[in-house]
Amino acid sequence: MEVEKIDDEIQQLLQAHKHTWNQTYNFINSMSLKCAIELGIPDIIHKHAQPIKLSQLISQLQIHPTKSHAVHRLMAILTHSGFFTQHKASQKDDEDDGGDPEVAYMLTDACKILVKDSPYSMVPYLLLSLDPIQMKPWQYLSTWFRNEVPTTYETAHGMAIWEYASKEGRLNSLFNNAMLSDSRLVSRVVIEKCKWVFEGLESVVDAGGGTGTLAKAIAQCFPNMECTVLDLPHVVAGLQGTTNLKFVEGDMFQAIPPADAVLLKSILHDWGEEECVKILKKCKEAISGNGKRSNKVIIIDIVIMEDQKGGEDDDELVETKLCLDMLMMVLANGKERKEKEWAKLFFSAGFRDYKINPILGLRSLIELYP
Ligand SMILES: C[S@@+](CC[C@H](N)C(=O)[O-])C[C@H]1O[C@@H](n2cnc3c(N)ncnc32)[C@H](O)[C@@H]1O
Incomplete structure (x- = not known):
């Protein structure tokens, strides 16, 4: 074989090797992030309010002294994945310590929502997603492809996620807290940027509304609704x-209370086509009672953009949406x-018409x- 051809083949082989290892070990990014959150690292750095030296960080961590070196x-790895930035500790600090120059860390914007007390903290969401209960089904994906x-x-846990949550209190509270954290962040954007969507409505039902975070924000913003x-x-x-918010126990496949609008946030992506059509028909019944023309269903969910109005998704968005698509398949079909x-x-x-606003x-x- 010519030397050039061998070189090309070797290059391809090494490239394939690198890519495969990179993808195989992707989970290490997620699990390292979970570890940092459990150790309270974002909280400590946030509280420090200026670059924190490694030794200062270590001194505040509740870890065994034999693990400080790690x-x-x-x-x-978390600096590389975009959650911390590294700085040189100021020269004065180093002189004062009489030691070697030391690195110091700060939070990136992405890490600011991983501070536990942040008003928009996504920590509960991450802790649900990376909990062993939610991770277990991934070990059964190929089994699921082969079974009925x-x-x-269900392949992993013997029951559907909603039934499991009704029986396993820890999952129920992890799940509800995770949804609360997501809805807290989304509520802020909805109220600040999309208030118009609720204007003129006298009543709204948030179907599958969880513990009511979004509905509470709407009720506060529109006291007459x-x-x-x-x-x-x-x-x-x-x-x-x-006074203007109530909780109702029920099954959206059976009946949704009548209202001017039904809100479905992160609901339809949990279900297959047949179930979605059933839920939407129940929504239609719920909003058809009073015959007002302004009545509608408001959906907050992912739309995979190809090249229409909202433009194409960038690479990170494409990957995130593909991951969420797999997640929905694994968790709930x-x-x-x-x-x-x-x-x-x-x-x-x-329904006769719809409008997609890619604004969230x-x-x-x-x-x-x-
Ligand atoms: C992904 S969570 C979304 C919660 C909330 N809308 C949010 O975005 O924070 C789906 C919700 O649907 C609820 N759900 C599942 N099946 C339901 C049913 N048959 N009737 C009413 N709610 C249901 C779950 O209990 C859960 O709260």
């Missing part, structure tokens, strides 16, 4: 409403949808008209 390695069981989750949160008994039992797949659902459920970062706000 902290800079955890910080190195509807979801990978009647807001209702509908969810399964294990989610809403015992929750206290306010749901999926993330392209615009034409959404449209098919809407028209199958008897990862997600879009979709208005659906009966």
Whole structure:
């Protein structure tokens, strides 16, 4: 074989090797992040309010002294993945310590939402997603491809996620807290940027509204609007409403209380086509009672953009949406949808028109008209 051809083959082989290892070990980024959160590293750095030297960080961590040497390695991978920045500690500090120059760390913007007390903390979301209960089904994905069981989750746990959450208190609270954290962040954006979508409505039902974070924000912003949160008994039992917010235990496949609008946040991506059409038909019934033209369904969910109105997704967004699509498949037999797949659902459920507003970062706000 010519030398040049051998060189090309070797290069290809090494490139393939590198790519395979990179993808194989991707989970190390996630698990390192989880570890840093469990150790409280973002909280310590946030509290320090200026670059924190490695030794200062170590001194505040509740770790065994024999593990101190490993902290800079955890910080190195998380610096590389964009959660911390590394700085040289000021020369004065080094002189004062009489030691070698030391690195210091700060939080990046991405890490600021991983501080536990941050008003928009995503820590509960991350702790749910990386909990062993939620990670276990991934070990069963190929088994699921070969069996007849509807979801990978059921293959792993013997029951669907909603049933498991109703029986396993730890999962129920992990799940509800995770949804609360996501809804807290999304509520802020919805109220600041998309308030118009609720204007003129006198009543809204948040179907599958969890513990009511988004509905509470809407109820506060629109004190004259009647807001209702509908969810399964294990989610809403015992929750206290306010003058214009109430919690109702129920099943959205059976009935959704009547209102001017039904809100579905992160609901339809949990379900397959047939179930989505059933839910949407129940929404249509709920908003059709009073015959107002302004009535609608408001959906907050991912739309996979190809090259339409919202433009194409960038690489990070494409990868995140592909991951979420797999996540929905594994957890609940749901999926993330392209615009034409959404449209098919809407028209199958008897709606006449829709409008996609790609204004919520990862997600879009979709208005659906009966
Ligand atoms: C992914 S969570 C979304 C929660 C909330 N909308 C949010 O975004 O924070 C899905 C919710 O649907 C609820 N759910 C599942 N099946 C339901 C049903 N048949 N009827 C009503 N709610 C249901 C779950 O309990 C859960 O709270």
